[in-house]
Amino acid sequence: MPGTYVPSDYFPVLVIILIAASVGLGALLVGPLVRPRRRYKQKLSAYESGNPPVGEARQKFSVKYYIVAMLFVVFDVEAVFLYPWAVAYDKLGIFGFIEMMLFIFILLVGYIYVWKKGAFEWE
Amino acid sequence: MTLADFIISIIVISVFLIHVMYVQYFERKTIGHMQARLGPMRVGWHGILQPIADSLKLFFKEDIIPSQSDKPIFFIAPIIGVIAGVSSLAVIPLWETFSIADLNIGILYILALSSVGAYSVIIGGWASNSKYSFLGGLRASAQVISYEISMGLSLVGVMMMAGSANLADIVKAQSEQWFIIPQFLAFGIFFISALAETNRVPFDLPEAEAELVSGFATEYSGMRWALFFMAEYAGVFIMSALAAVCFLGGWSGPDIWFFSYVPDVVWLILKVYAFVFLYFWIRSTLPRYRYDQLMNIGWKILIPLSLANIILTGLLKIV
Numbered sequence: 299m300p301g302t303y304v305p306s307d308y309f310p311v312l313v314i315i316l317i318a319a320s321v322g323l324g325a326l327l328v329g330p331l332v333r334p335r336r337r338y339k340q341k342l343s344a345y346e347s348g349n350p351p352v353g354e355a356r357q358k359f360s361v362k363y364y365i366v367a368m369l370f371v372v373f374d375v376e377a378v379f380l381y382p383w384a385v386a387y388d389k390l391g392i393f394g395f396i397e398m399m400l401f402i403f404i405l406l407v408g409y410i411y412v413w414k415k416g417a418f419e420w421e
Numbered sequence: 422m423t424l425a426d427f428i429i430s431i432i433v434i435s436v437f438l439i440h441v442m443y444v445q446y447f448e449r450k451t452i453g454h455m456q457a458r459l460g461p462m463r464v465g466w467h468g469i470l471q472p473i474a475d476s477l478k479l480f481f482k483e484d485i486i487p488s489q490s491d492k493p494i495f496f497i498a499p500i501i502g503v504i505a506g507v508s509s510l511a512v513i514p515l516w517e518t519f520s521i522a523d524l525n526i527g528i529l530y531i532l533a534l535s536s537v538g539a540y541s542v543i544i545g546g547w548a549s550n551s552k553y554s555f556l557g558g559l560r561a562s563a564q565v566i567s568y569e570i571s572m573g574l575s576l577v578g579v580m581m582m583a584g585s586a587n588l589a590d591i592v593k594a595q596s597e598q599w600f601i602i603p604q605f606l607a608f609g610i611f612f613i614s615a616l617a618e619t620n621r622v623p624f625d626l627p628e629a630e631a632e633l634v635s636g637f638a639t640e641y642s643g644m645r646w647a648l649f650f651m652a653e654y655a656g657v658f659i660m661s662a663l664a665a666v667c668f669l670g671g672w673s674g675p676d677i678w679f680f681s682y683v684p685d686v687v688w689l690i691l692k693v694y695a696f697v698f699l700y701f702w703i704r705s706t707l708p709r710y711r712y713d714q715l716m717n718i719g720w721k722i723l724i725p726l727s728l729a730n731i732i733l734t735g736l737l738k739i740v
Contacts, residue, residue, distance in 0.1 A: 307522060307523065307524055307525075308522065308524070309522075310426065310430060310511060310521050310522035311508065311511050311522045311524070311530075313427065313430060314430060314434065314507070314508045314510065314511045314521055314522070315504055315508045317430070317431065317434055317507075318434070318503055318504045318506075318507035318508045319500065319503075319504050321434075321438065321503060321507065322499065322500040322503040322504065322648055323500060325480075325644050325647070325648065326484075326496075326500070326644055326645065326648075329480060329484060329643070329644050330484065332480070332481060333481060333482065333483055333484055333643070334481075334483045335483065335484075336483065337485075339488070341485060342485065342486070342487055342488040343487065343488065343489070344487050344489055344490075344549070344550060344551035344552075344640060345551055345553065345634065345639050345640065346551070346552065346553075351489070351551070351552075354550075355489075355549075355550045355551050355552045355554070355555045356547070356550065356555060357555075359559055362563075363559055363562070363563050366563045366566065366567060366716075367562075367563075367566065369720075370566040370567070370569075370570065373570045373724065374566075374569070374570060374573070377570060377573040377574055377577070380574065380577045380731065381528075381529060381573075381577065381580065381586065384577045384578075384580035384581045384586075384731075385580055385584060385585060385586050386584075387581045387584065387735070387738065388584050388738075391739075392739055395735045395736075395739055398735070399732065399735075402728060402731070402732065406728070409724075409725075413721070418716065418717065418720045418721055419713075420712060420713035420716045420717070
């Protein structure tokens with residue numbers, strides 16, 4: 299078909315992913331033929347230092363983790379902008395450098411703001 | 422991709438998996454001798470068959486799935502880890518003309534897969550439905566995403582020096598000078614982030630055995646646990662290989678005397694094992710960080726330093 303882009307560079311990647319998956323699946327699927335299987339209720343309960351587990355494991359957790367996730371999105375988008383810029387840096391020259399300094403400066407303002415707000419403090 | 426390429430890929434992956442299996446012997450011996458012990462000595466000459474005995478033992482262990490767990494996700498988590506760990510190998514240039522997949526975005530591919538690897542830890546901890554696993558998974562998620570930023574930013578300097586994100590091009594760009602000299606700051610940031618990214622000491626909080634039993638892997642046993650273990654050591658190898666390729670000139674070796682007859686891949690393996698040894702050396706030397714210290718180092722020190730490194734590199738390239 300004309301105009302259809304075939305990413306042939308990525309075919310080996312697909313093959314290696316399939317090989318890795320078959321290593322993982324093979325190890326798990328062949329095993330039951332040779333493994334013992336003696337189950338009872340206590341063995342299948344969650345580990346809690348030998349006592350019967352109390353309550354649900356999935357409880358409320360600190361909002362700090364959400365803040366870290368939000369900050370990650372901001373800074374990762376920044377990193378994504380930096381990659382193509384870095385690869386093409388020689389072609390962009392001094393113009394590209396100044397542009398990116400402006401971008402990093404704007405982000406630094408936000409970074410300092412977040413720091414002053416105490417988002418990085420993990421009490 | 423021809424049939425020959427396919428066979429070579431399978432051979433490379435098999436050799437890689439044997440290395441992953443045997444590196445635990447190397448680790449136990451290294452740590453043993455550093456603590457004035459001998460390490461494994463019983464199975465075979467100086468314990469050389471120990472990894473094989475361990476693998477067999479794990480293979481014959483009963484497969485325990487906790488009754489409260491989320492079973493499909495519990496099943497899938499270690500497999501995601503293995504896929505992410507092993508398939509990163511595809512873009513590492515083993516010698517001058519060979520890498521399994523010669524992608525022009527090699528660095529991005531490895532960073533992306535190391536993020537996918539974090540999923541196996543997070544959903545493994547979540548699916549186990551045990552308090553220790555849950556805490557381990559939460560810690561792992563926050564830690565990995567924090568250090569991923571500084572790791573990605575430290576590699577930007579390398580890409581600026583080489584003008585490419587293709588790992589083979591990066592090695593070729595180091596023919597005159599290894600990037601560890603102009604990019605020493607990036608190298609330090611990268612290595613510290615790599616320790617945290619692979620959950621190794623001193624940043625092994627997701628599985629801190631003194632407080633969380635075994636963290637995210639508490640409910641995993643037998644072969645499933647072995648897959649997590651494989652994923653972790655595959656990650657150690659991949660990060661060491663990335664460090665060797667980006668900062669120590671990859672496959673290139675000294676071109677004098679009989680050294681020029683040594684195959685390229687031997688130099689790469691030597692450099693990778695130097696980094697793996699450094700991992701184990703750090704493990705037997707340093708105590709574990711506290712969680713707030715870990716977050717402080719990542720957000721308040723490594724990220725500003727890596728941004729400063731980018732600006733410095735840009736200035737030096739213009740002048």
